[in-house]
Amino acid sequence: MVDDLEKGLEGVLVAESELSSIDGDAGRLIYRGYPIEDLARGASYEEVLYLLWNGHLPNKDELDRFTDALADERDVSDDVLATMERLADAGDRPMAALRTAVSMFSASEPEADADPDDLEATLRKGRRITAKIPTALAAFERYRLGESPIEPRPDLGLAANFLYMLTGEQPDDIAAETFDQALILHADHGLNASTFTSMVIGSTMADIYSAVTGGISALSGPLHGGANQDVMEVLIEIDESDLDHREWVEQATEQGRRIPGFGHRVYNVKDPRAKILQERSEELAANGEDKWYDYTTTIEQYLAEEKGLVEKGIAPNVDFYSGSVYYQLGIPIDMYTPIFAMSRAGGWIAHVLEYQEDNRLIRPRARYTGPEDSEFVPLEER
Ligand SMILES: CC(=O)SCCNC(=O)CCNC(=O)[C@H](O)C(C)(C)COP(=O)(O)OP(=O)(O)OC[C@H]1O[C@@H](n2cnc3c(N)ncnc32)[C@H](O)[C@@H]1OP(=O)(O)O
Numbered sequence: 001m002v003d004d005l006e007k008g009l010e011g012v013l014v015a016e017s018e019l020s021s022i023d024g025d026a027g028r029l030i031y032r033g034y035p036i037e038d039l040a041r042g043a044s045y046e047e048v049l050y051l052l053w054n055g056h057l058p059n060k061d062e063l064d065r066f067t068d069a070l071a072d073e074r075d076v077s078d079d080v081l082a083t084m085e086r087l088a089d090a091g092d093r094p095m096a097a098l099r100t101a102v103s104m105f106s107a108s109e110p111e112a113d114a115d116p117d118d119l120e121a122t123l124r125k126g127r128r129i130t131a132k133i134p135t136a137l138a139a140f141e142r143y144r145l146g147e148s149p150i151e152p153r154p155d156l157g158l159a160a161n162f163l164y165m166l167t168g169e170q171p172d173d174i175a176a177e178t179f180d181q182a183l184i185l186h187a188d189h190g191l192n193a194s195t196f197t198s199m200v201i202g203s204t205m206a207d208i209y210s211a212v213t214g215g216i217s218a219l220s221g222p223l224h225g226g227a228n229q230d231v232m233e234v235l236i237e238i239d240e241s242d243l244d245h246r247e248w249v250e251q252a253t254e255q256g257r258r259i260p261g262f263g264h265r266v267y268n269v270k271d272p273r274a275k276i277l278q279e280r281s282e283e284l285a286a287n288g289e290d291k292w293y294d295y296t297t298t299i300e301q302y303l304a305e306e307k308g309l310v311e312k313g314i315a316p317n318v319d320f321y322s323g324s325v326y327y328q329l330g331i332p333i334d335m336y337t338p339i340f341a342m343s344r345a346g347g348w349i350a351h352v353l354e355y356q357e358d359n360r361l362i363r364p365r366a367r368y369t370g371p372e373d374s375e376f377v378p379l380e381e382r
Pocket residue numbers: 008222223224225227257258259260261262263264265266314317318319
């Protein structure tokens with residue numbers, strides 16, 4: 001038994017994985033050996049899902065069959081739609097609605113009785129979850145706008161179809177490609193908090209619906225996926241402030257505010273995904289409003305130069321530039337974290353399956369620091 005206490009499990013090895021690897025000093029991320037830059041520029045989200053779930057990049061035939069199989073599973077039940085409507089009417093948040101939707105998907109699972117050890121069945125269930133998440137999320141947004149949900153279009157890829165179901169309009173190529181790229185960038189990232197949560201659930205041989213629901217719950221927090229929404233809220237706060245954006249960031253840091261989208265447990269340098277998203281944000285700014293790009297680059301420059309955060313290893317993470325990209329694509333701010341979940345579900349499912357191939361219940365210990373010899377006193381005598 002090891003008695004060293006590693007708070008937050010920092011640096012603790014708990015599993016082997018072939019899925020993704022991060023070099024936090026070099027700012028390098030690979031999925032199954034492929035640099036994230038190559039996948040983001042050359043592949044589609046469906047290809048990346050196939051890679052994560054099947055171990056190799058698909059050829060054309062494999063990709064066509066996989067894409068069709070995913071598109072065939074996009075419909076969600078009337079019960080899920082009715083629940084999305086009720087939650088939208090009640091003013092619930094889309095991340096909470098998504099958590100509920102994924103939990104409900106299991107009610108219409110055709111292989112619900114499959115043996116927990118049947119990992120092929122688990123993969124098919126995972127494919128159904130991944131296909132249905134965009135439909136449930138888009139339906140929630142439509143209900144919130146007082147509109148009817150839009151049926152998925154099987155001829156569109158997962159990214160373009162989501163934007164179509166959100167707005168009712170087929171996205172242009174720039175929007176579809178940018179969004180697809182964002183999904184690729186968020187698909188997997190080692191044993192981050194939400195992936196580890198899914199793995200802990202999967203290690204009990206609970207079903208994949210439970211594992212993905214748990215992943216969504218862990219991702220929702222502001223220290224994890226919730227930061228992308230917080231970044232955009234900060235940018236809007238800057239925009240509405242009487243202060244110039246440089247003055248705003250000076251004042252915020254003087255007040256000791258932590259800027260969301262900065263810092264990472266693994267990276268000591270700028271996240272490679274932030275670099276790609278920054279390029280997208282700059283391109284969108286060149287064809288639209290440039291103030292969001294200006295605000296983000298000013299914050300980054302100020303924190304690096306004046307506060308010396310870069311020397312301390314605190315640099316922009318994936319959440320820092322994604323917010324302004326989604327904003328420029330016209331996506332509502334509280335959908336950013338659910339979109340992260342839409343993509344990361346692929347990684348959660350891949351990790352659960354990989355772990356279950358050689359499963360061992362995950363069960364760490366806490367160092368007990370409470371009293372040893374408390375004397376029990378009956379209720380009526382206390
Ligand atoms: C998809 C993702 O999950 S990426 C992360 C998304 N989350 C955010 O962007 C929220 C803002 N960032 C943070 O809160 C943190 O950087 C985390 C939670 C991501 C990582 O935290 P940890 O590895 O636990 O580091 P911890 O919170 O202990 O911070 C270490 C040091 O860096 C500082 N620091 C960390 N993040 C920031 C930040 N955003 N701004 C200013 N200082 C920071 C801390 O104050 C601390 O300094 P100290 O040692 O002088 O006290």
